[in-house]
Amino acid sequence: MTTTTITPTSGDHVVPRRTVIVRGWQDHLFRALARTGGTLVLVLMGLVGLFLIIRGSSAIKVAGWKFLTTQAWDPNSHNFGIAAVLVGTITIAAIAIVIAVPLALGTATYISEYAPDGIRRLLIGTVDLMAAIPSVVYGLWGAFWLDAAIEPVSQWISTYFGWIPIFAAPDFDPSDPLATTTVFTTSAVIAGIVVAMMVSPIAASIMREVFAQAPIGEREGALALGSTRWGMIRTVVYPYGAGGIIGGIMLGLGRALGETIGVYLVISQIFTINIHILTTGSNSISSLIALRYGEATPFEMSALMAAGLVLFVITMAINFGASIIVSRSRSGAASEG
Amino acid sequence: MTIEVPTPNTPATQSAVQGATERATVLTVQRTHLPQKLPEADAAPEVQRASRRTRREDVFRLAGAAAAGVAVTAWLFTQIAPFQGGLPFLVLSYGFFLVFYAVLVGLEDGVVGVVDRLATVVFNSVAVVLLIALIDIIVFTIARGSKALVHLNFWTQDLTLAGPLDPLKVGGMLHAAVGTLIMIAIALIISIPLGLLCAVFLAEFPGPFSRVVRTVVEAMTALPSIVCGLFIFATWILLLGMPKSGFAAALAITIMILPIIIRSADVVLRLVPGNLKEASLGLGASHWRTVMHVMLPTSRSGLMTAIILGTARGIGETSPVLLTAGYSSSFNFDPFTGPMTSLPLATFTLVKAPSDTQISRGFGAAAVLMVLVFVLFLLARLIGGKGAGELSEAGMRRARADSARMASRFTRRRLVPAGYGDSGFPPDGFRPDLGGTP
Numbered sequence: 177m178t179t180t181t182i183t184p185t186s187g188d189h190v191v192p193r194r195t196v197i198v199r200g201w202q203d204h205l206f207r208a209l210a211r212t213g214g215t216l217v218l219v220l221m222g223l224v225g226l227f228l229i230i231r232g233s234s235a236i237k238v239a240g241w242k243f244l245t246t247q248a249w250d251p252n253s254h255n256f257g258i259a260a261v262l263v264g265t266i267t268i269a270a271i272a273i274v275i276a277v278p279l280a281l282g283t284a285t286y287i288s289e290y291a292p293d294g295i296r297r298l299l300i301g302t303v304d305l306m307a308a309i310p311s312v313v314y315g316l317w318g319a320f321w322l323d324a325a326i327e328p329v330s331q332w333i334s335t336y337f338g339w340i341p342i343f344a345a346p347d348f349d350p351s352d353p354l355a356t357t358t359v360f361t362t363s364a365v366i367a368g369i370v371v372a373m374m375v376s377p378i379a380a381s382i383m384r385e386v387f388a389q390a391p392i393g394e395r396e397g398a399l400a401l402g403s404t405r406w407g408m409i410r411t412v413v414y415p416y417g418a419g420g421i422i423g424g425i426m427l428g429l430g431r432a433l434g435e436t437i438g439v440y441l442v443i444s445q446i447f448t449i450n451i452h453i454l455t456t457g458s459n460s461i462s463s464l465i466a467l468r469y470g471e472a473t474p475f476e477m478s479a480l481m482a483a484g485l486v487l488f489v490i491t492m493a494i495n496f497g498a499s500i501i502v503s504r505s506r507s508g509a510a511s512e513g
Numbered sequence: 514m515t516i517e518v519p520t521p522n523t524p525a526t527q528s529a530v531q532g533a534t535e536r537a538t539v540l541t542v543q544r545t546h547l548p549q550k551l552p553e554a555d556a557a558p559e560v561q562r563a564s565r566r567t568r569r570e571d572v573f574r575l576a577g578a579a580a581a582g583v584a585v586t587a588w589l590f591t592q593i594a595p596f597q598g599g600l601p602f603l604v605l606s607y608g609f610f611l612v613f614y615a616v617l618v619g620l621e622d623g624v625v626g627v628v629d630r631l632a633t634v635v636f637n638s639v640a641v642v643l644l645i646a647l648i649d650i651i652v653f654t655i656a657r658g659s660k661a662l663v664h665l666n667f668w669t670q671d672l673t674l675a676g677p678l679d680p681l682k683v684g685g686m687l688h689a690a691v692g693t694l695i696m697i698a699i700a701l702i703i704s705i706p707l708g709l710l711c712a713v714f715l716a717e718f719p720g721p722f723s724r725v726v727r728t729v730v731e732a733m734t735a736l737p738s739i740v741c742g743l744f745i746f747a748t749w750i751l752l753l754g755m756p757k758s759g760f761a762a763a764l765a766i767t768i769m770i771l772p773i774i775i776r777s778a779d780v781v782l783r784l785v786p787g788n789l790k791e792a793s794l795g796l797g798a799s800h801w802r803t804v805m806h807v808m809l810p811t812s813r814s815g816l817m818t819a820i821i822l823g824t825a826r827g828i829g830e831t832s833p834v835l836l837t838a839g840y841s842s843s844f845n846f847d848p849f850t851g852p853m854t855s856l857p858l859a860t861f862t863l864v865k866a867p868s869d870t871q872i873s874r875g876f877g878a879a880a881v882l883m884v885l886v887f888v889l890f891l892l893a894r895l896i897g898g899k900g901a902g903e904l905s906e907a908g909m910r911r912a913r914a915d916s917a918r919m920a921s922r923f924t925r926r927r928l929v930p931a932g933y934g935d936s937g938f939p940p941d942g943f944r945p946d947l948g949g950t951p
Contacts, residue, residue: 199799206801210718213710214726217775221733224744224768231747282639290636299640301894306647308822308890310829312857313879316864317650320657320872329600373646380643392561404629434737436832437861462739462832469746469836477747484740491735499731 225488232482235475243482249447249464251479258483260447264364264459265487268439269432271368271453276376276428281421283376284383289409300384306377315441318370323361323442326369330360330454345455362444364458370438375428382427382502386420387413423502430491430498436462461487574617575634582610607638654879661870661877672842672859677868686878688844689859692759693885695848696838696855697828699763704771705820712778713804727779733772741769742836750837757839759853765833770823777822781815782808814896821893825886831857856882 236243238254246257287299334345347359390413398408414421439460445467446457461483472480586606611631618630660681661667667685675684711730715723745765749755785808793803809816839852840862854862856878863875 200801202801203799206804207718210710210714211722213707214714214718214723217707217711217771218726218729220768221729221772224733224736224741225729227744227748228740279639279643282636283643286636286640290633291640299644302644302647304894305887305890306643308825308829308886309650310831310857310879310882310886312829312831312860313650313654313883316657316860316876316879317653319864321649321653325600332601373650376643395561404625406629406632407625409632430735434735434739436737436739437830437835437857441861441864462737465739465743466832466835469743474751477751480743481747484737484743487737488735488740491737492732495731495735 228481228485228488231478232485235479235482238475239479239482247448249468249479251476252473256479258461258486260449261459261461261464261483262486263449264443265433265461267364267453268367268371268443268458268460269429271365272371272375272432273425273429275369275372276379276432277425279372280376280379280383280424280428283380284387284424285409285413287380287384288387289405289413300381303377303380303384306373307381311374311435311438312441314370314374315438317373318366318438318442322366322369326366327357327360330363330365331357334360334454342451342453344452346452347455359455362442362456364443364450364453367439367442367458367460368453370442371432371435374435374438375432378431379424379428382424383417383420386417386424390416419502419504423498426494426498426501430494433491433494434462434487435460436466439463440466574614578610578614578617581613582606582608585609611635651883654876654883658873658876658878658880661873662880667874667877671844672874673844675842675870675874677866677871679870681870681873684874686856686859686874686881688841689854689856689878690881690885691844691846692838692841692853693828693855693857693882695846695853696759696763696766696834697824699760699848700766700770700827701820701824703763703767704774704823708771708774708820708823709778709816711775712782713808715775715779716782717800717804717808730772730775730779734776736769736772737832738769738830739832739836741765742833744768745833746836756850757837757852758850759838759845759848762834762838762853762855763848765837766827766830769830769833770827773826774819774823777819778816781812781819784815785811817896818893821889821896825889825893828855828889829857829882829886831861834858835861856885 235251235256239246239256243257244262245259246255247260249256249261283299283303287296287303291299330345331348331350333343334348335350337343338345338350345359348357349355394412394416395408398412399405403411440463443458443460443463444456445459445463447459448457450457465480465484468476469480583606586602586609589605590602611634614634615627615631618627622630655662664681664685666682669687670683670685671688672684672686711726715727715730742765745761745768749761749764750757755761789807789811790803793807794800798806834855835858838854838858840858841852841854845851845853860875860878860882863871863878866872866875
């Protein structure tokens with residue numbers, strides 16, 4: 177299979193002997209087959225990427241830099257850009273991450289450090305199960321339950337924290353008893369919570385796996401030196417699992433940016449930048465594609481491809497960053513059984 | 514073929530060593546031995562010792578702080594500020610509970626102790642919040658869908674006869690379930706062989722080319738699912754002029770789950786212990802046989818998990834299907850002609866309709882989809898969840914039976930006088946390339 181060199185330990189001329197192994201025809205066939213499989217996947221995946229780049233770039237060429245600064249989406253009159261949808265995408269993902277990180281970190285810590293044995297197994301299963309729930313179910317929950325349930329909370333926040341610009345609700349006057357609360361429906365916050373529910377189990381299960389690998393000797397050492405449980409977590413488990421924490425967050429972020437249906441069902445799409453996250457209207461790149469693909473002209477199709485390309489590049493950068501951080505963390509032990 | 518790795522100092526190893534000098538002895542000694550069950554102490558993994566105990570004061574403090582928190586919030590809500598709503602009440606009382614608890618702990622403990630106690634409480638409650646959210650999502654979906662789910666026709670009919678105004682006694686979701694199964698079956702027929710082949714290639718033929726493939730596959734796991742649909746829509750449907758069909762949707766699902774399957778299968782294959790592979794190659798097995806009889810069986814549970822998780826993702830995702838499958842309200846068993854629908858797509862389409870019965874049907878479809886995904890997921894947990902090379906009871910029995918068979922085969926051969934048989938191999942010749950069958 178491979179050519180090995182053996183260095184003899186004695187003898188006048190120390191020359192490495194070459195041992196050549198003859199491969200059978202099965203091995204040749206196997207090599208060819210595996211190589212074909214790899215090539216096929218490469219071609220298929222490369223084709224998707226190339227097609228996106230080629231079709232997308234024709235729209236970007238027409239729009240130029242205005243592609244990044246225009247808020248409107250009207251490709252047929254060549255007045256289009258992703259400013260609004262990109263800001264919407266990032267807003268929703270940011271809200272999702274702000275909510276999901278404490279949830280995921282807390283759950284992962286509880287499962288690996290605090291939970292009694294029986295509950296631990298149950299919780300591990302539950303969290304993994306949550307990661308498997310289809311996104312359309314989360315979307316339904318957001319659109320039909322959360323949308324109504326969040327209304328008083330949004331109203332409360334905007335009344336008492338309205339002086340912070342992002343929590344303000346310009347169309348809602350808290351002193352007017354007849355003011356309608358419908359301005360608080362279909363907002364970016366609801367979409368953000370839905371996406372947070374979607375990504376926190378993914379992040380939590382990655383973090384939990386890394387936490388569980390923190391060496392027992394170091395944990396017991398910290399406790400033996402008089403550390404409290406929290407002190408032990410802070411000084412042993414978290415530093416050991418830092419790579420897993422960051423990697424889990426970034427993988428969740430990648431998922432949050434690309435989520436389509438959960439967001440599409442919840443928000444009402446607008447093509448202006450809305451910084452008031454509690455009020456109606458937001459947008460995201462993937463919802464834009466889901467909304468506009470149907471009646472798209474060939475040029476609009478290429479504009480949608482360009483938007484998809486931007487989304488792809490962002491998620492890819494985040495994913496690569498995550499995998500580099502995870503692989504550099506201490507927890508990547510070699511496997512020699 | 515099963516490779517048993519005997520621990521040092523077993524009779525088998527010693528006899529093999531002796532065998533170098535006393536060939537006659539070796540011929541009568543059984544070389545393959547059945548593994549004994551290890552004593553519990555050695556078999557169990559290292560476990561952290563429990564150092565926790567609950568005192569009576571801990572319980573009193575928690576209960577007292579909780580009661581004080583709720584009481585203060587109730588007083589605040591009714592007497593001071595015109596707050597309203599259940600959620601603000603809950604949040605505020607939790608905040609007060611934390612403050613009171615900190616004070617109570619602080620009465621007899623320092624800052625370090627207070628922080629530790631607070632951390633314990635916060636982590637407990639975060640886990641509870643996530644659990645409650647999950648239960649809420651599942652119960653809400655099933656409760657809203659139950660109006661449709663209780664009718665038998667929901668499970669046996671399609672929606673051809675059921676308009677938005679028809680009662681739930683008419684029409685069902687079987688066509689969407691059939692569509693889902695057809696689409697995922699086609700997607701799996703393409704992606705399982707291709708995915709496993711590519712994963713084996715990545716794990717077994719390291720080099721510049723496989724590094725490129727791995728990089729591209731890893732990049733493709735980031736491809737948003739809607740873009741998979743957009744790609745198939747722009748090429749297969751617009752460029753090649755094919756109609757929207759179940760096959761187009763299956764292609765979009767394939768593009769989405771192929772990188773997921775390859776990536777997790779690659780990880781599992783790389784976890785196969787190196788000494789198992791080396792043992793197989795060292796015994797003279799060819800590369801092909803090593804992969805087929807050592808690597809794949811060893812990582813079987815992990816590979817199954819990779820495939821099943823990919824399947825769950827492929828079944829549940831709406832966006833690739835939304836762009837490529839079209840929507841149909843009647844049965845369509847032919848994936849190549851005519852629109853086809855799947856459960857998530859049906860859910861998505863029905864809940865947007867301004868009719869209560871359609872929304873109920875949509876929730877029913879979502880509940881069915883959720884149950885389908887849960888079943889797949891439980892299957893994955895049952896099969897997977899074990900590390901590479903860890904065998905179940907049955908697997909262990911099979912492995913022992915294999916070893917016993919091989920041992921008896923060697924003994925049989927040795928009992929025959931030298932120069933026996935048609936094969937012409939020496940009596941104790943070990944031919945791994947013949948596989949594990951006698």
